[in-house]
Amino acid sequence: MKTAILGWGSLLWDDRPQFDQHHGPWFLDGPRLRVEFSRISVRRDRALTLVLETEIGAECQVAYTVSLRSEVLEAVGDLKIREGATDQQVGLYYPNSDCDTDHQRQTVAAIRTWADATDFDAVIWTALPNNFQQLHEVGAPFSFEAAESHLKSLPEHGLGRAAEYVFQAPSFIETPLRTHLQQLPWFEESWHRYRHENY
Numbered sequence: 001m002k003t004a005i006l007g008w009g010s011l012l013w014d015d016r017p018q019f020d021q022h023h024g025p026w027f028l029d030g031p032r033l034r035v036e037f038s039r040i041s042v043r044r045d046r047a048l049t050l051v052l053e054t055e056i057g058a059e060c061q062v063a064y065t066v067s068l069r070s071e072v073l074e075a076v077g078d079l080k081i082r083e084g085a086t087d088q089q090v091g092l093y094y095p096n097s098d099c100d101t102d103h104q105r106q107t108v109a110a111i112r113t114w115a116d117a118t119d120f121d122a123v124i125w126t127a128l129p130n131n132f133q134q135l136h137e138v139g140a141p142f143s144f145e146a147a148e149s150h151l152k153s154l155p156e157h158g159l160g161r162a163a164e165y166v167f168q169a170p171s172f173i174e175t176p177l178r179t180h181l182q183q184l185p186w187f188e189e190s191w192h193r194y195r196h197e198n199y
Helices: 072-083 105-115 144-152 156-168 176-182 185-198
Strands: 003-007 032-041 047-052 058-061 063-066 090-093 122-126
Touching (some): 003 072, 032 105, 032 144, 032 156, 047 144, 047 156, 072 122, 105 122, 144 176
Antiparallel strands (some): 032 047
C-alpha cells in the first residue's frame, strides 16, 4: 500500500532516525488544515505544540511524505511511536471510500478532498487533542493571555524548548499565536539563548 503521512510540526524539523528511516522526503502541497499551538506537551517540557484545531486554528497548507512501509498499519505504528500517541490519536483515511475515523469531521473532509485526487491507498496523521485547559496551571481555557502566562511559568530550559518549537515550525505554518509570540522580545531572547546553548 502507498501511504501518505501528513505533517505540520516537529515531524518536519526534529530528526528522529527511528521514524525518519521509514519515510521519504517532505512535499509542501498537502491538504489545507486548521492548526494552532494549543497543546501542552509533557514530552517537550510543557512547550506549546501544534495540533489540529477546527474552531480556533488557522488554515494552513500542510506537508506530506510517503511511508516506506508496505502496510498501512506499520506506518500507523511508526507514527504512534514517534508522537507518543494511542490508536485513537492517529487519524486514518482510505481515499475514495466511505471509511474514515471518528476524528473531527471538518478535518476529515479537508483530507478527503485532497486524498481522493491522489494515488494514495491511505492517509494518516497525528490527531492529538488540545489539552491546554486540562494541563494549564489554573485550568484557564486557551487564549493569547493564558498561553503567555503558561510560557512565563516555565523554567528557563522549558521556555527555551517552547521557543524552539515555535521558531522551528515550518514557514508555511502561520497562526495568530505564532505571529504574536515571535514579536515578544523575551520569547525571542529565550530562543536565541537556547539555540546558542544546544545547537
